[in-house]
Amino acid sequence: MSARNSHRSYGRVARLFHWTTAALILLAAPLGIIANRLPYDTAQSLAFKAQVFSLHKTLGVVVFFVALGRILWALLEAHPAPLHPERRLELWVARLVHWMLYISLVAVPLTGWVHHAAVTGFAPIWWPFGQGLPFVPQSEAVAQAAGSAHWVFTKLMIVSIILHIAGALKHHVIDRDDTLRRMTLGTLAPANPVPARRTALPLLTAAALFGLGAGVAALPRGEPITTTPTVAAAPAGNWQVSAGTLTIGVTQMGQTVTGSFANWSADITFNEVATEGRHGTVTVTIDTGSLALGSITAQAKSADFFDVAAFPQAVFTADILPAASGYEATGTLTLRGAEVPVTLPFTLTIDGDTATMTGQTSLDRRDFGIGASYGDESSVGFGVVVDVDLTANRS
Known part of the structure; x- marks a missing residue:
């Protein structure tokens, strides 16, 4: 043949x-x-x-x-x-x-x-x-x-x-x-x-x-895809966020998975000159249901992780303090019913009435009861890296 x-x-x-x-x-x-x-x-x-x-x-x-x-x-x-x-x-x-x-x-x-x-x-x-x-x-x-x-x-x-x-x-x-x-x-x-x-x-x-x-x-199915984060203006502070991203990075099966929250708001009060050792305050409210985390988005929103059905919001309330390399927001993150102390170091550049800010911190998912059934890091890592980048205008 x-x-x-x-x-x-x-x-x-x-x-x-x-x-x-x-x-x-x-x-x-x-x-x-x-x-x-x-x-x-x-x-x-x-x-x-x-x-x-x-x-x-x-x-x-x-x-x-x-x-x-x-x-x-x-x-x-x-x-x-x-x-x-x-x-x-x-x-x-x-x-x-x-x-x-x-x-x-x-x-x-x-x-x-x-x-x-x-x-x-x-x-x-x-x-x-x-x-x-x-x-x-x-x-x-x-x-x-x-x-x-x-x-x-x-x-x-x-x-x-x-x-x-x-x-x-x-x-x-x-x-x-x-x-x-x-x-x-x-x-x-x-x-x-x-x-x-x-x-x-x-x-x-x-x-x-x-x-x-x-x-x-x-053909569109369900909710439209949000490609640009929605940052709600917070009227109480003296700085209004005009653009920004709030991203997280986790490790699953040995690979880094990066995602972001599409909807969040920041209420910022900040003064260049510190008063009693404090530059101001910030309150960030996050819609946890707006999380997009690659191919594991549905899993991340489930009851074993963020449990967005029971806890649709996370709130970070902090004082803005001077630090050796810039500033830090030191306060409490309320997530999934747990209140955990968190410090976010960040750098800040002010040009007239426009400010740009970049910060990063690391969290431990176990502190919030996230992924409690995953007792080791073979499947899901303990550490979560949080990155914040925003532009705000003085009001």
Whole structure:
């Protein structure tokens, strides 16, 4: 049996591509479904969930490259003539299904890969070439778009696979011809096969179906994505925040995950000249439900972590004091029902009536009862890094 195709049969390379792809899909698809449904209420269950997701993602990357090789081979090689060239509608549907399979074999893993690259989180791809993709920024908007497209494209892939299998069984059981045996055993078609007329319409139809699927994926779902933090002005102080970011960094499964709160407000009273050793006061109110933390956002908002349903706000109240390298806000952070002393060192630059501030501090999640069931750092680190950057105007 030749490695290359002929007008009478599929070669060894085409058959190897076909069955390798089928085996990878039959492994990767169920793993994705299982991984999504696995719980993560303990450190052990989270670690197992991450491993299943990593295996799913890694197989998806393999599928992507195998599919590219398979499509390239199919485009360069001769295509065996059909056994029933007179059945024009059947041939048209078969080619449509084949093009849908080819497109889905690239689109499904690629959109999943883009989603992975656009967010930070656990479950890395098991390979040595990094977790990002060129031209794919880390962005919640990109992640949501890619995730939605991935979900829609998997459904088109499933439909294509079902139709493909149904067609093969129809040929084998009802027609009793050699269509299936050509791909399994390399069986030759009759001598002097009649080639079918080639047309681009099945490809164009398949592309249109996936384009329609991309349009469906782009439809808004639920709350719109907030890409710019909303900083509510606080009227009581003598400085009004005009722009800023409030971000946190945590470690999960050995990887740094960075996120931010989209909605928060700061009530700032500050004077350049200290009175009784104090420059002023600050009260920061944070909407914990506005947290976006990469691929683990839902987990971070759950009852075992921030528990945003029971504790929708966190409040930091502090005095602004002079420090050796600038200033520090020393006070109390009320989060998840716990009140913990916190000091935030920061630098401040004032240019006329505009001030820019940058600060960073570290917290221990255990002080607030966050992730109590994760007793060690193998799954979730104890430390949380908080960064604040803001611009304020004197009122």
